[in-house]
Amino acid sequence: MKLDAGKVRFGIIGCGIIADVHARVVALLSEAELIGVTDVNREHAKRFAARHHCRAYESIEALLRDDKIDAVCICTPSGLHAEQAIQTARAGKHVFVEKPMALKLDDVDRMVTVCEENEVLLSTVFPRRMSPHARFARKFIQDGRLGKLSLCSAYVKIYRDQAYYDSAGWRGTWKMDGGGVMMNQGIHTVDLLQWLVGPVVSLSGKAKTVLRSIEVEDTAAAILQFENGAMGVLEMTTTAHPSKGQRLEIHGNKGTLVIEEDHIVALEIEGEEAVKLPPLDDFKVVPDGHLLQLKDFAEAIQDGRMPIVPGTAGRHSLAIILGTYTSSSLGREVVLPDM
Numbered sequence: 001m002k003l004d005a006g007k008v009r010f011g012i013i014g015c016g017i018i019a020d021v022h023a024r025v026v027a028l029l030s031e032a033e034l035i036g037v038t039d040v041n042r043e044h045a046k047r048f049a050a051r052h053h054c055r056a057y058e059s060i061e062a063l064l065r066d067d068k069i070d071a072v073c074i075c076t077p078s079g080l081h082a083e084q085a086i087q088t089a090r091a092g093k094h095v096f097v098e099k100p101m102a103l104k105l106d107d108v109d110r111m112v113t114v115c116e117e118n119e120v121l122l123s124t125v126f127p128r129r130m131s132p133h134a135r136f137a138r139k140f141i142q143d144g145r146l147g148k149l150s151l152c153s154a155y156v157k158i159y160r161d162q163a164y165y166d167s168a169g170w171r172g173t174w175k176m177d178g179g180g181v182m183m184n185q186g187i188h189t190v191d192l193l194q195w196l197v198g199p200v201v202s203l204s205g206k207a208k209t210v211l212r213s214i215e216v217e218d219t220a221a222a223i224l225q226f227e228n229g230a231m232g233v234l235e236m237t238t239t240a241h242p243s244k245g246q247r248l249e250i251h252g253n254k255g256t257l258v259i260e261e262d263h264i265v266a267l268e269i270e271g272e273e274a275v276k277l278p279p280l281d282d283f284k285v286v287p288d289g290h291l292l293q294l295k296d297f298a299e300a301i302q303d304g305r306m307p308i309v310p311g312t313a314g315r316h317s318l319a320i321i322l323g324t325y326t327s328s329s330l331g332r333e334v335v336l337p338d339m
Contacts, residue, residue, distance in 0.1 A: 008032045008298040011069040011093070013060055013084055014076035015039040015048040016168075018098055022073045023052040025291045031298040038063045060084065064091035071096060071121075071301060073294075077168075078183070079176035082107035085122070089114045094121045094301050096294065099187050101314040103178035105322065105337065108315045115311060122311030123297050127289020128192050129309055130296075131262040132280040137250075138196050140257065145269060147254030149230035154193040155247045156186045157240035165214050172214030180216035182207065182321045186236040188285075189246050191317035192259075193234075197250060199227045199316055204333040205324035211239045222324045234324070261285075 010026050012019050015037055026034045036055035039045035049056035057063040063072070064087065071094035074084050082102040085095045095115060101124040102108045115122040128134060140146070158181075170176030177184055194200060205222030212218045218239050224232035248259040255269035262283050267275045283289070293309060300307040319336050327334045 008094075008301050009035045009068055009070045010073060010096075011035055011057075011063045011066070011071075012037040012073045012075055013039075013063065013088075014074065014080075015041075015045050016075060019048070019073070019075035021287055021290050022075060022294070023048075023054075025287055025294050027052070028291060029295055029298060031295060031302065035066070035069050036063060060087065064088060064093060069093060071297070074098060077170040077176040078178045079103055079170070082111055085111045086114045089118045089120050089122070092118060092120065094297075095311070096123050096125070096297055097311075098125045099191075099314070100124075100178060100183055100318055100321075101311065102318070103183075105315060105319060108311070108318060112311050121297070121300055121307060123293070123300075123307040123309050124311055124314035125290070125293065126188060126191050126195075126309050126313065126317075127285050127293050128188050128262060129195060130289045130292040131283045131285070133259065133262055133264045133277075133283065134192060134196070136277065136280060137257055137259060137264060140267075141196055141250065141252075145254065146250060146252030146257060147270075149197060149226070149228055149250065149252045151232060151249070151251045152193065152197040152224075152226065152230050153233040153235075153249050154189045155234075155244075155249075156181065156189050156236040157244035158185060158238055159241045159243045160185075160212075160218075160238040162212055165212060172212065172216055174215050177216060179321060179325065180207070180209070180214065180218055180220070181236045181238045182217065182220050182234075182324060185238060186220070186234075187317055187321060189236075189248070190234065190320050191313075193232070193248055194316055194320065195313075196248070197226055197228070197230060197232070200224045200232075200320050200323075200336055201227050202333055202335045203320065203323050203327060205234070205327040207324055207328040210237075217325075220324060220328075222320075222327070224320075234320075262289075
């Protein structure tokens with residue numbers, strides 16, 4: 001569904017911390033404007049709307065009935081994403097949904113199908129893909145500069161205390177969070193690893209609650225087998241004090257590339273004394289990643305094209321995480337579903 005003219009008019013469902021990022025980013029875009037928001041806590045929605053100079057709707061249904069809204073950012077707890085995205089698409093609104101886009105692969109498939117049937121765009125939030133360093137790394141790898149890949153691993157070692165999980169009733173629950181460090185924090189890094197290296201075909205993993213009083217895992221590790229023959233490791237925890245952040249290490253028979261947070265910190269190629277990176281813009285995942293991705297999404301609506309990060313992009317990272325949970329439960333290697 002192509003937008004005939006003018007700015008893309010956004011609504012937001014859910015007025016939590018990440019919704020504030022969406023609202024601030026939309027305000028910076030010449031291609032977009034924020035019309036209104038809704039939240040189960042109406043008073044909270046009113047305060048949020050006043051802060052961002054937009055309307056507070058009394059319900060999701062009221063927001064979706066408004067013809068002034070073209071697209072909706074879904075910023076609610078993860079367990080609500082699938083049904084709210086489907087509801088939004090059936091109302092004829094484009095869907096921009098926070099990660100994880102759903103908690104089950106079948107729900108991802110339903111979301112994609114319903115959006116296609118209603119001719120609206122679907123995108124899931126993976127702002128780390130927008131980093132100039134990540135985009136350079138992907139092309140560098142695809143061009144074969146690292147040679148045949150051998151060991152490609154990712155690490156997320158951050159800190160979340162018990163108060164973080166206690167701050168909202170849905171955090172750390174299977175029903176609404178869908179998982180722990182892998183599903184909530186680590187999914188960005190899981191996505192980035194498979195986006196750079198290629199799909200994972202099988203894995204063996206262990207996920208468990210080590211320190212926190214929550215239903216889901218605070219620590220996880222997995223051994224990955226990539227389709228291209230490379231192996232890899234995932235290590236993730238919310239118990240690392242102090243936080244060490246995100247790190248990806250990609251090794252091939254011609255060289256090594258290392259990304260910390262969203263910047264390349266090492267690039268070594270056989271036979272080359274020093275590999276110089278081209279000029280790359282500085283990047284902070286919040287808010288730069290959301291800004292660039294929402295800008296692209298608005299332009300995709302205006303131009304009638306697919307966004308850089310389509311809804312289908314959310315499926316494989318989810319399969320890796322769910323596969324780790326399954327492997328941990330069964331105590332054996334699992335083969336991931338075809339992508």
